[in-house]
Every structure is written in C-alpha cells, then in structure tokens.
Amino acid sequence: MLNYFRPKTINECLDYICDDRVYIAGGTDLLVEMKNGHDLSKNTVIDLTHIPELSGVKRENDEIEIMACTTHDNVVLNKDINQCLRALSSACRSVGSPQIRNMGTIGGSVGTASPASDPMPALMLADGRVVLINKKGETREEGLEDFIVKPGVTTLKNDEMILSIKVKSLKEYKQSFFKIGRRKALAIARLNFAMAILKNDDETIKDIKIVIGAALPVTKRFYDIEKMLVGKKLTEDLIEQVSKEISEQVLAIAGPRKSSEYKIPVIKNVVNSMLKEMEV
Amino acid sequence: MKIQLNTTINDLLVSVEIEQDARLLDVLRDNLGLLGTKEGCGVGECGACTVIINGKTANSCITLAASMEDCDIKTIEYLSKDGELHPMQESFIDNSALQCGFCTPGFVLSGISLLERNPKATTEEIKEGLSGNICRCTGYEQIIKAVEDVRDKKYNKDGASNE
Amino acid sequence: MSLFEHNNNKYKVIGKDIKRIDALEKVKGTALYAADLYMDGMLYGGNVRIKEYPAKVTKIDTSLAKAIPGVVEIITCFDSRAKKHSWADYCYMTDEVKFCGDVVAIIAAESKKVLDQAIKSIKVEYELQKGVYTVEDALKEDAPIIREKGVGLVDGLPSREKKGNIFIDSYYPVRKGDVVEGFKNCDVIIEREYNVPFIDQAYIETEACLVYCDPKDGSITGESSAQNPFFTRRYLAEASGNTMSESRLIQRTLGGSFGGKEEGVGVQIGRAAILHKATGRPIKMVNSREESLMDSSKRHPFNFKYKIGATKEGKVLALEATLIDNCGAYNNQTQFMNWRSSVHSAGVYEIPNVKTDTFGVFTNNVHGGAMRGYSSPQVIFAQEQLMNELAKELGMDNVELRRKNIIRQNSRTATNQLITEEVILEEMMDELLNRSNYYNKKNEYEEFNKNSKSFKKGISLVTCFRGAGLGAEGIDANGAFVQATEDGSVIISTGLAENGQGLQTAFAQIAAEPLGITIDKIHFHSVDTHAIADSGMTVASRGTTMGAQSMKKAAERLALIIKEHVAKKFCTTVDKIDCKDNYYYVVDENFPSNYSNEKKVAFKDICNERMWGGEQLAVYEWFKPELNDYNHHTGQGKAFPTYTYNVCIAEVEVDINIGSVNVTKVTSGLDCGTVINPNTVRGQMFGGIVMGLGYAITEEIELNKGRILNDNFDSYILPTSMDIPEMDLVLFESITKEGTFGAKSVGEPSTEAVGAAIAGAVSHALNKNVDHLPCSLESILKYMD
Numbered sequence A: 001m002l003n004y005f006r007p008k009t010i011n012e013c014l015d016y017i018c019d020d021r022v023y024i025a026g027g028t029d030l031l032v033e034m035k036n037g038h039d040l041s042k043n044t045v046i047d048l049t050h051i052p053e054l055s056g057v058k059r060e061n062d063e064i065e066i067m068a069c070t071t072h073d074n075v076v077l078n079k080d081i082n083q084c085l086r087a088l089s090s091a092c093r094s095v096g097s098p099q100i101r102n103m104g105t106i107g108g109s110v111g112t113a114s115p116a117s118d119p120m121p122a123l124m125l126a127d128g129r130v131v132l133i134n135k136k137g138e139t140r141e142e143g144l145e146d147f148i149v150k151p152g153v154t155t156l157k158n159d160e161m162i163l164s165i166k167v168k169s170l171k172e173y174k175q176s177f178f179k180i181g182r183r184k185a186l187a188i189a190r191l192n193f194a195m196a197i198l199k200n201d202d203e204t205i206k207d208i209k210i211v212i213g214a215a216l217p218v219t220k221r222f223y224d225i226e227k228m229l230v231g232k233k234l235t236e237d238l239i240e241q242v243s244k245e246i247s248e249q250v251l252a253i254a255g256p257r258k259s260s261e262y263k264i265p266v267i268k269n270v271v272n273s274m275l276k277e278m279e280v
Numbered sequence B: 001m002k003i004q005l006n007t008t009i010n011d012l013l014v015s016v017e018i019e020q021d022a023r024l025l026d027v028l029r030d031n032l033g034l035l036g037t038k039e040g041c042g043v044g045e046c047g048a049c050t051v052i053i054n055g056k057t058a059n060s061c062i063t064l065a066a067s068m069e070d071c072d073i074k075t076i077e078y079l080s081k082d083g084e085l086h087p088m089q090e091s092f093i094d095n096s097a098l099q100c101g102f103c104t105p106g107f108v109l110s111g112i113s114l115l116e117r118n119p120k121a122t123t124e125e126i127k128e129g130l131s132g133n134i135c136r137c138t139g140y141e142q143i144i145k146a147v148e149d150v151r152d153k154k155y156n157k158d159g160a161s162n163e
Numbered sequence C: 001m002s003l004f005e006h007n008n009n010k011y012k013v014i015g016k017d018i019k020r021i022d023a024l025e026k027v028k029g030t031a032l033y034a035a036d037l038y039m040d041g042m043l044y045g046g047n048v049r050i051k052e053y054p055a056k057v058t059k060i061d062t063s064l065a066k067a068i069p070g071v072v073e074i075i076t077c078f079d080s081r082a083k084k085h086s087w088a089d090y091c092y093m094t095d096e097v098k099f100c101g102d103v104v105a106i107i108a109a110e111s112k113k114v115l116d117q118a119i120k121s122i123k124v125e126y127e128l129q130k131g132v133y134t135v136e137d138a139l140k141e142d143a144p145i146i147r148e149k150g151v152g153l154v155d156g157l158p159s160r161e162k163k164g165n166i167f168i169d170s171y172y173p174v175r176k177g178d179v180v181e182g183f184k185n186c187d188v189i190i191e192r193e194y195n196v197p198f199i200d201q202a203y204i205e206t207e208a209c210l211v212y213c214d215p216k217d218g219s220i221t222g223e224s225s226a227q228n229p230f231f232t233r234r235y236l237a238e239a240s241g242n243t244m245s246e247s248r249l250i251q252r253t254l255g256g257s258f259g260g261k262e263e264g265v266g267v268q269i270g271r272a273a274i275l276h277k278a279t280g281r282p283i284k285m286v287n288s289r290e291e292s293l294m295d296s297s298k299r300h301p302f303n304f305k306y307k308i309g310a311t312k313e314g315k316v317l318a319l320e321a322t323l324i325d326n327c328g329a330y331n332n333q334t335q336f337m338n339w340r341s342s343v344h345s346a347g348v349y350e351i352p353n354v355k356t357d358t359f360g361v362f363t364n365n366v367h368g369g370a371m372r373g374y375s376s377p378q379v380i381f382a383q384e385q386l387m388n389e390l391a392k393e394l395g396m397d398n399v400e401l402r403r404k405n406i407i408r409q410n411s412r413t414a415t416n417q418l419i420t421e422e423v424i425l426e427e428m429m430d431e432l433l434n435r436s437n438y439y440n441k442k443n444e445y446e447e448f449n450k451n452s453k454s455f456k457k458g459i460s461l462v463t464c465f466r467g468a469g470l471g472a473e474g475i476d477a478n479g480a481f482v483q484a485t486e487d488g489s490v491i492i493s494t495g496l497a498e499n500g501q502g503l504q505t506a507f508a509q510i511a512a513e514p515l516g517i518t519i520d521k522i523h524f525h526s527v528d529t530h531a532i533a534d535s536g537m538t539v540a541s542r543g544t545t546m547g548a549q550s551m552k553k554a555a556e557r558l559a560l561i562i563k564e565h566v567a568k569k570f571c572t573t574v575d576k577i578d579c580k581d582n583y584y585y586v587v588d589e590n591f592p593s594n595y596s597n598e599k600k601v602a603f604k605d606i607c608n609e610r611m612w613g614g615e616q617l618a619v620y621e622w623f624k625p626e627l628n629d630y631n632h633h634t635g636q637g638k639a640f641p642t643y644t645y646n647v648c649i650a651e652v653e654v655d656i657n658i659g660s661v662n663v664t665k666v667t668s669g670l671d672c673g674t675v676i677n678p679n680t681v682r683g684q685m686f687g688g689i690v691m692g693l694g695y696a697i698t699e700e701i702e703l704n705k706g707r708i709l710n711d712n713f714d715s716y717i718l719p720t721s722m723d724i725p726e727m728d729l730v731l732f733e734s735i736t737k738e739g740t741f742g743a744k745s746v747g748e749p750s751t752e753a754v755g756a757a758i759a760g761a762v763s764h765a766l767n768k769n770v771d772h773l774p775c776s777l778e779s780i781l782k783y784m785d
C-alpha cells in the first residue's frame, strides 16, 4: 500500500480521498482479498474504523439512519432497530461469527456488493437508501437497488464514500428473515430471504415486501408481485401462485445454471412457507 | 513501507515498527513473540487467531495492524500474566476441554468474552458465542461444559469469575 | 454388565479421570507448535506450483524473483541441486506435474512478504497434458496412463499383464466359501452402488517445520508437526543426504493430525532440508491453509458395488463386492489401507460366502491417504446402507436383520478368522436401543412423517467392528524408555507421538500403574529421534492398544527392580511388596489390602539410594506381537489380534423444503476393552461424532480437473459449535488378553460409524436409499425429486 490514513473525523477523511483510495470499514473483506493476492501496492488505504461519528444509529420518527461503520454486532444490540426492523437484527445476527460481527460493518457489507450479503435483503426490505458524501462534502442519496450494480460493483464514485444507510421503520409490519447456509454459523448464504407484511383490518394486505438474496447477482426485491398482492387476502392458492411466480422470475433472469437446479425449487418452497407463516 | 505502531497490548504500552500492510496476527507473533495467538486459516473462519480488541473479540488474521493505534488489545498471554490461571483456563483443564490445544487460546478468549457480555448465557447462547471458533478435535461438548461451569461460578475464588 | 460406569476397576491410576498432563501449557497458550519456532538468521521457505495438471514444465523464469531484495535462494526442478523423488512415491520437486500439490520450484527469502512476492514473480511455462480425474475415466481402455507402475484390468480384475491406472500393490481379494452357490440359496438378492468423496483431515494447525544444523554435533535437525517422527526423519535424511544418525527429528506439539501429517509433512521437511543445504541457514516452512488442502493427503473416495443375498428369514448367505478407491497421483498408503478395507468389506457379519475385490486407481487428483478410520468410515457407510436396503427388501426390521447376522463369540469373519474372545456386540445393541428409546422413536417418527410436509424425521442404528492395531498389515512392534531420577520423578519416552488424542496422559497412566506412583511424577518426553529408537507409526489407533505394551513392560520391569530393592531392605521377598501413591510397602500377609505403616518407603528415597549406589534406574523395553497367520492371496486367515465393537444410533430432522439435515441426537457405544482415561475417551468420542457429522452432511473436496475449488474453511465446511447434536456416550468394557491392560482402540472407532448412522437416519426420514455422501442441501433435494 502506498499510503495508509486513519482519520478521526469525517472532514479529515474527506481530505484523504483520492482516485486510488481503498476503504477499510471493518477490514474483514479487504484483508482476505489481500491474502488472496489482491495487490494494494498502488493504493491509498483509508481506514474508517476510528471515526466515532461514522458509527451509531439515529432514529427520527419513521426513519432510521445507520452510520456506515456501525458493526453488525452494534446493529444487533441496537434497540431502535430491534423495535422497528427486526428483520435487520436477525440478518446481522446471522452474519459469520461473533468475531466477524464485532469487526464487519453495515457500510462495508453494502460497499463490497456481495450477492450473498446477509443484511442486504433486510435493508432493501426497509427501502434502504445509501447516503454518500464526496470530497467536497456534498451528499447524495441513492436507493440500494440502484447503488448496487453487480457483484463487487456499485455506483460509488472515486471521490465519494458511504456515509450511512437510511431505512424506514417497519414497526407495524410483521417481518421475517430466513437464511439458508451449509451450517448454522460461519455460513455464507446459499439463499436469504426477507419479508414484511402489513394488513388491513379486514385481513387484506395493506403492504407487503419481498426480497431475496444470493439467488441473483444482485439482491432482488419483487416490486411487481408486491403491488399485485396489495388489497388481496393471502389464500393458499395465492401463496402457491406467488411462490411459483417468484421462482420463475428468478429462473428467467438467472437462466438454467447449475445452481438453479437447487435454488429455483427452494425459492418456491421457502417463499411459500414464509408467506404461510406470515399469514398465521 | 514501515510505520510505527503505538498501542496497548496486555496492559503494556508498546511501540513497534511494523510493515504498513502487516496483519495484527503477524505483528503479535513475529514482532512481539506472543505465540499463543495461532493461525489456522488466515481468512476469519476458524478463530484460532482470536484476540480481544477494545473489549470485543476479533480475528487478528484479518485485522490490519496499522489500524490498532491506541487500542486496547488482549491476547491469551494476558490471562496468566501474573502466574495465576483465569477461571476459564482452569475450567478447560478440569473439563478436558482440549485435545491438540491449537484452538484452545481462541476458545478461552471467546468463552470469557461471551460471559462478560452475557453472564447468564444459556447453553444455546454459549454455543452461539463460541461459533466463530472451530475445533476439529473435541466435538465442542466439553468446551461448552467448561464455559457453563464458569458461568455457574464453580471457579469463583474471589467473587469475580470474569477478569 | 460391562458398562464402564458399573465396573469397579481394580487399578490405581488406570480408568481414572486423570487430568491431561499437557493441558496447562495448552490453556496458557505456551505450548510450542512447529510454526512457533524462530531462530536467528532464519529464512522463510516456500513453494511454487502451477494451476493446471497434469503438465510437463518446459521453462521456469526466475529472473524477476531473483531481483527482489531479500530473495536468498531459488531452486527449480531443473536445478542440479534439486532432489526430485522421495523414497515414498511423492516428489519434492518435479517438472512432470501430476496433481495440484506438486511443486516446481522452492524459494528461501528473508521475510514472508518477500517470499510471497517472489513466488508470484516466477513464470512457469508448461505443456498441458491429458489427465484423468475419476475412477470411471481412469479405468477406460484408452485412458492416459498416469503412472509407470499402473496395471490394467483383465476379466474385470487387476492384472500385471496389462498397463493401466490400477495401483496393483493396493489390490486385495477376499475369497470365502463359494458365492455362486451361496446366491443360489438366497430368496432375496439386491445390488447397490455407493460413492463417497475426498475429504480433508482439517486439523486446525497447518503443516510446519524448522530445519537447521545443530551447532553442537552437526546433525541436520528438523522440528516438525509430524505425526510419525521416524517416517519424517527418513525424508529429512534423504533430502539432505545425511545419514539417519546425523538427521534428527524433534516432534513439536501437534495441532491435530488424524492421519494427515504424514506424507505432506515429509516432503515439506525434505524441501526445507534442500533449501537449508543450499543456504546454510535455518529454514522455516509453514503451509497456508490453501497449501495444506492442496498438498496433504485426503480420505480416499470409494466407488462401491455390492451384491448381497439372504434367505427370507433374513440370514445373509452371500456377499459380493468391488471396492475401488481413487488414490490420486502418488500413493504410499492405499496398499496398506485397502487391506483393512478388504478385511472389513463384509461388515461385522458372519456370512458363509464372501467374494470381494478392493483396489485403488491412480488419477490426477490430490492423493488419498490416512484419515481417522483408514477406510472404515467409507466401507461402513456403504455396507450398512446395504443392510438397510436388504432389510427393506425383506420387509424386516433393520435391527433384527443385524441381530440375525452379527458376529458373536466363535463366529468366523469374512477372512475366516475364528473369533475366540468375548463379543459383547448384542449386549451393546440392546443397551443402546434401550437408552435411545429406539423403537418408540422409530414409530413416532414414522407417524410424524405421514403428516408432515416440510420436515421428516429419521433414526438409524449402525453396527461395526474394527481390527485393533496394525494386524497383518504390518508389524506392530514398539519400544519405550522409562527412567527414574534421584528425586523420584520419572521420564518416559516412546517412539509414538501425541497427536492431541491424549496419548501422553494415557502412557503416563500406563507407566504410573505398575510403578505405584502418581501421575504428577511423570514427565512425557516428546519424540526426539536422537533420544529413542524407531517405534514405527502412531497410526491405526494403535497408540494405547499395542504401542503402550512396551511402556507397560518397561514400567513393570523397573517396578520389579525397585521391589527387589525394597524386599531386600525389609528382609522379605518381592511378592510381599506392593506400591501405591509413591510408596512401596510390605504387605501384611493376613490383611493383604492393609498397607503396614512401619514397613514402607518412599519411591523417591529408593531412587535416591539407587542413584548414589550406582544401581540401575532406567529400563528400555521392546514389544513385538505374535505374527498373524494371514494369506494375502485369498484374504483368509487371522487378520487382527483383537477387534473393537461399535454401535451408533443417529437421529435427524430433515427440512425437505431446503434440503437441510439437522442431526438431533447421536448415541454412541464403544467397546473400549479397558478404559484407561474416561475423560479422554469421552473427548475422543465427542470429537469423533462431530467429525462423522461433517462427513455425513457438509464435507467434500470439490474438484475441477484436479484443482481444489474449496481451498479454505470458508468453503470447506466443518461443523461449528452450533451444529452439534445432543450426544450420549456409552462406554463398554470387555475382556481381551490383547492390548495394554486390555485396552482397545478408541480414536478411530469413535468416528467410523457416525457418518453411516446419520446417512441411515436420513434414509429412514426420506424413505430413500442414500447412496452417496455428503447429504448436502443439493443432494437431499435431489432425493426428493
């Protein structure tokens, strides 16, 4: 590495931003990449983990702002998130291991744009928006769906960094997060799912959100299906139809790959059983 | 490029010249001779390199040493630095909670840390708290028992089971 | 009852929960493993490999690497100093790359960082060749021949008359009775095929060594994470060109091995020795996890073809099978391991007609080697699934079918060995059925499965046996040295090595017992080849069973010497002297159990007297068991001096929506002969169960043209603390005249049946024939298709 900077404030940090910058937001991924031969010799490394203002959770009415360097563990422990976005608490609790949750951060997880990110489905569930700040101190917001382009690629510009993630409170919603891994801890998501539902008094759906991760290069929220469901009752037939539709949509995008053999039927099964659980 | 790292390790202020891109694990072992911290995978998946940074466990194999300026780092050597064993260490011995011992320092630190956070941890919570440490020898059972015994204050000599 | 808990054993130290003698340094983090060694002037050694195989290397350009400051030495396979082939089939370096672990150049550098840069800067040119990777492809008529020594098939059996890819030394037939006749009398005959993958030992400490020249005597010295120090010394001597007597191997605390730290550690120390010779400086080599996965041996994959027949009452009359394993590109294990496979190929059943053929096949994969169980986890999986299928076909209960056919006292095994010793297998089965509430659960689960759409539950019992020690595979000889010192403390050493299994503690107990001293008086000196004679390998769970025989003999002889001394002192005879808790007593004739207080003397005082009196205080003993009478051409005869028996019951819950298997409970019963240290035995059993769980559900080396795709613990999936089942252990004791103090094997038996039991439970849950391992998410879904 060419240079290593460890700013204490956001302002100081902005000074260091340059074209060849690489961020450490917890380090977990960066050091693994280095071990795997990623050459940082021409890069400036900016360490974001010592900036107090870059960590923590703020709640204002229905909006929660999670600062970029809030660790997964601190998300799990946060009362507001527990109250308003339980799906995110569960998602962060399912990340790696206690050690990884102590180190890894929400911003890091969003910034690396891994298709198997655990918090991502829960963040998208809550209409997550990423707040970016550039070298001049100007901020902009972008929806997560737009921000993540493909695995490892985001719209983050060279002179920008992630400041925070804003999510909506889903306090009134029934929520759930479900992860399939090959073991119960230290697992990379084979698939992960987040759902939230809000009903009218007459049991019809007022609002519903469905997100699936690790199925496609980018975590996907199924807006069209959500829209279609509003105003309807979740009957068994409808659940059947929706789970089929979702798995077909995934297949249409992913194509008949080897992993589809497993993922497509499982998506159908899991969407089906999650919707059923939501219903009871 | 070399830089100077100033930080606290096992209550001692250290100042050490390190490579800018060195891993904390290598600095502990190669520069400071703290050999109880082990490397099993180098990618954060086994916990053999577990240390406690500012009160929380972390994998030193994926921690940049340069990032540790002004931190409070504790390694396995901290526990018996005054010659006495930590209750968790005694409990590991009594419960045969180790075989080859390569994973043991990491488990001892994770065990201590999980009880500090949650002194009344249930068995399930203990399992979760240890889930970042892989042991290939013991099948975990006796390790879990060792942590339970400390939780149940079986080793409570002077009223404090945790440091 | 032979349940361990019920036995009031007659020993003072044996059978007691003695704390591990190596525990203190391990909890403190001060135990020194090979990677913990540092030395002034030390260089870091590393390996250059290519990413495709097989290939012929044509050119290696080292110029860029040489220019890096801090690179001290580069030796390529074309260098005149390069030693290529080792005594044990593997290569230190080669230009004919056959598999992912082959090394084309080695480098010594001043730091790890420089070493990494240098490795990356080496440019290797090579011509890719046609390879074979699966057993099926390797056996095809037109398959490229991987090894000169490979032979082909004639009439379906390996024969030296033809070239091919079969490793002929690993071929073992078993011929008992007449299977053709046997099948004629069967009412039911089934044929099944089973497959298992390569898996890794996955010890948490990777292979490491430090090689230097001992300044005192000029010996080349290697300190290493070696499971078998004397084997490793052979590589050290060969690669350095020193005599054995000037090659010294010191075993460092071993961070697990399970059979894996043999050949990989050997070639590693050889490479370090070559670099040491070239540079004259100490060389440290530590494998990364990725290298460890590429270079170290794996549990062999097998393709099994079984045919079994029985009468409608369930008496098995004939069994025919081919067991073919994938041994990778080089091999020095399959020829031993397959013998064991052949002996156990018909399970723990008395079958009058048996015909099995077991052989290994060379491929361009990582090599198969030893891993805890040495072929039994594979064979038991296939064999026991086969029994479940047979039961299904017969419409019979799984357990009843087993009960009808298991080996008992006076049965004859597949190798026609007459079992003369006590066999407690049925008693073990009954105890475990009872404890686990097997039949109630079985009914309950079947009821549950009828109504449950997403979850299916299953339970399964598996039985097996295991020949203890090396048997007719090799000579199970060993030596031990016991030296008392003037203060009454005792140093013991043996050629066998602590691998983490608790051998030090068990050996200390075995020495303490006859000597009548407490365990804290004993110091176990880890293996140093300059300090003790070659005792062969710590393998086949032979450590305590057979390997401790010499320790017992040595301790007994020393005890006798001391007793003679004491007898003389009190003017009595040796038979009147007894010892306990560091004292030697004259036993009162009328009250033999009452130690008379006046007539006692401390062990340390006798030692002190003898020391200053110039009398013997040390004993070296050798033990060589009777040779077994075994015919390797027919696979008939006495295979092992004794067998250990094993029953395992697993329970699972399968989520068929997603394909996940949750192992809820494992009940494991082991016939330990004599339990030396209950806590250590339990530790081995817990560990064995969890390792078996990995084998059953998650572990598999994924290969693409010989390249290992999952080369670290993020993708090679080991069970975590959250994945473990409820475990109920049942220790049994039985009477055997073999084995040290009657102890039988523990390490391997505790894992060998677990994978099979879990697979059986999954079969029960899904009502399908689970025909391969692991039961991964994907496979479960496929079974349900």
Ligand code: FES
Pocket: B038, B039, B040, B041, B042, B043, B044, B045, B046, B047, B048, B049, B050, B059, B060, B061, B062
């Ligand atoms: S070495 Fe750090 S987690 Fe394995």
Ligand code: FES
Pocket: B098, B099, B100, B101, B102, B103, B104, B134, B135, B136, B137, B138, C204, C255, C256, C500
């Ligand atoms: S005791 Fe060997 S890895 Fe845990």
